[in-house]
Amino acid sequence: DIFKNREEMMTIRQLEQGLDSLNLSIQKSEADRVTQSLRGIRLTNDSSLVRNDTIKPDSLYFFDQIGKMQQNRALDKAINLSRKNKEYNQRTIKQLEGKLHRINVHNINWHKKFFLGFSCIILFFVGAPLGAITRKGGYGFPTVIALGFFVMFFILSTVGEKMVKSGSLEPWQGIWLSSFVLIPLAIFLTYKAAKDSSITDADFYNKLWQQIIGVFKKKAPSKA
Numbered sequence: 001d002i003f004k005n006r007e008e009m010m011t012i013r014q015l016e017q018g019l020d021s022l023n024l025s026i027q028k029s030e031a032d033r034v035t036q037s038l039r040g041i042r043l044t045n046d047s048s049l050v051r052n053d054t055i056k057p058d059s060l061y062f063f064d065q066i067g068k069m070q071q072n073r074a075l076d077k078a079i080n081l082s083r084k085n086k087e088y089n090q091r092t093i094k095q096l097e098g099k100l101h102r103i104n105v106h107n108i109n110w111h112k113k114f115f116l117g118f119s120c121i122i123l124f125f126v127g128a129p130l131g132a133i134t135r136k137g138g139y140g141f142p143t144v145i146a147l148g149f150f151v152m153f154f155i156l157s158t159v160g161e162k163m164v165k166s167g168s169l170e171p172w173q174g175i176w177l178s179s180f181v182l183i184p185l186a187i188f189l190t191y192k193a194a195k196d197s198s199i200t201d202a203d204f205y206n207k208l209w210q211q212i213i214g215v216f217k218k219k220a221p222s223k224a
Contacts (some may be wrong), residue, residue, distance in 0.1 A: 007109040015110045024098060035094045064079050104164055107171035115175050122179055124151065125186035129193035149185065153178045 007015065126149050130142040156178035164174035 007105050015106050018108050111175040122182050122186050129189035132193040
């Protein structure tokens with residue numbers, strides 16, 4: 001019961017309902033903030049400031065046509081009203097930031113419902129080909145490579161989630177970032193395994209290195 005309201009424990013339907021509620025709340029807060037900011041100020045004959053939501057332009061007096069005392073009173077009331085609007089906007093913006101953060105958390109957990117299962121499939125297609133194309137080097141080299149891929153997957157997933165929470169990336173971009181990187185690797189390793197490649201054989205890399213060196217030696221100009 002303690003954790004039932006946490007986003008991690010919610011179902012997909014509950015997350016979607018929460019997102020709808022948060023979006024409606026943000027729209028209402030934005031509308032209220034705009035209404036409050038646009039509340040009118042007008043100078044009347046007695047120099048009082050009247051808050052009015054429907055002010056007609058022809059009802060405004062020019063500031064230089066009123067007396068000095070009226071100008072001072074008008075300025076004081078205008079300053080007070082501006083200060084109140086500023087405080088209201090700051091408070092509303094802070095509330096909106098909190099709601100946007102909750103929306104990001106909801107989106108993160110919504111995508112995770114699909115991402116975690118899909119990532120297991122990707123890691124399978126990374127690990128299985130590595131085991132299938134193991135050569136005389138034993139299990140040490142493929143294990144190191146597999147651990148390297150897993151660490152890369154973990155780092156990308158963590159960084160992507162933090163970037164979503166900070167608002168730097170869209171939820172689908174941050175959560176699926178590690179998948180975007182590992183899918184090509186999984187396809188490549190699966191292809192190599194199907195072709196019976198020796199990608200994990202140390203001799204393969206030694207031969208490749210010797211071939212690269214040989215190409216550069218051929219291109220090097222001979223001394224007269």
